[in-house]
Amino acid sequence: MLRRLVTPLTLCCAALSAGVQAADLTPLEARWLQGMAPVVTHARQALALPLDVVVQPQAAPGAAPLALGFVDGRCKLVLSMRGNPDGQRQLDTLPPALLDAALELMAAHEMGHCRRYLDGAWFRLPAGFSAAQAPDSLAADLRQAWQDMRAARCEEAFGDLVGLAWTRERHPALYARLHAWLVKERSADVIPGSHHDTLGWLALARDPAVFGDAAVFDAAERVWRRGLGG
Numbered sequence: 001m002l003r004r005l006v007t008p009l010t011l012c013c014a015a016l017s018a019g020v021q022a023a024d025l026t027p028l029e030a031r032w033l034q035g036m037a038p039v040v041t042h043a044r045q046a047l048a049l050p051l052d053v054v055v056q057p058q059a060a061p062g063a064a065p066l067a068l069g070f071v072d073g074r075c076k077l078v079l080s081m082r083g084n085p086d087g088q089r090q091l092d093t094l095p096p097a098l099l100d101a102a103l104e105l106m107a108a109h110e111m112g113h114c115r116r117y118l119d120g121a122w123f124r125l126p127a128g129f130s131a132a133q134a135p136d137s138l139a140a141d142l143r144q145a146w147q148d149m150r151a152a153r154c155e156e157a158f159g160d161l162v163g164l165a166w167t168r169e170r171h172p173a174l175y176a177r178l179h180a181w182l183v184k185e186r187s188a189d190v191i192p193g194s195h196h197d198t199l200g201w202l203a204l205a206r207d208p209a210v211f212g213d214a215a216v217f218d219a220a221e222r223v224w225r226r227g228l229g230g
Contacts, residue, residue, distance in 0.1 A: 029079055032087070032103060033079070035099060035100045035102075036107035039107035047111075049115070049118065050074040051074070051114060052074055052075070052077065053077045054077065054078045055079045056079065056080045060080035064080065066106055067110075070117045075110075075114035075117060075118070093185075094181065097174075101170075104171070105163035105182070106163065108167075111166075112161070112220060113155065116158060125154065126221075129225075129229070153195050153196070158220060158224045161219075162216060164178075164208070164220075169216060169219075175208045187199065204227055210223055
């Protein structure tokens with residue numbers, strides 16, 4: 001699952017806009033790309049999102065295995081697997097029956113970030129909602145960091161809900177299990193109110209019926225706004 005957002009993106013990388021030779025990829029990279037392919041194809045063809053897939057060829061210990069960058073008006077889906085045990089660890093946490101659908105959920109999470117960037121809405125709340133203000137007790141030099149953290153939390157929540165809305169649409173029989181997996185991921189070492197504390201929104205999405213019959217982005221935004229209001 002995404003742990004941080006890469007932007008701006010300055011990487012020595014192999015771009016996969018049209019694909020690279022299979023020999024250029026490790027088995028782990030190929031497995032992630034295979035699992036994410038339905039989302040990438042949908043984003044490019046059905047939604048016409050300017051989305052590129054990037055594989056970092058250098059070792060990236062400590063990096064998020066999957067993250068999103070935004071460069072020159074294009075979204076960059078970045079895999080950082082080499083020298084990074086988290087890429088395999090992420091797969092090892094999943095039963096084989098959930099693996100492909102979970103990789104799709106993670107890619108759809110990033111697709112949600114891409115949509116927000118392209119809409120010029122990143123770190124912005126919808127009309128009618130006000131951003132939380134930093135506590136008065138917080139030192140002045142930390143208040144902007146606090147507000148950025150709260151804004152990032154809202155973006156992570158939107159991404160999670162896009163992932164779940166995609167799951168509801170494409171893998172309804174696996175929804176309950178993938179929702180439980182996502183809750184477990186977000187609960188690990190969570191600091192309440194921090195960047196990846198999306199548990200309030202995930203609680204709203206426990207029943208997939210909350211998304212209604214809307215398309216993925218619209219369905220996610222409906223539940224996201226409910227969480228903002230709460």
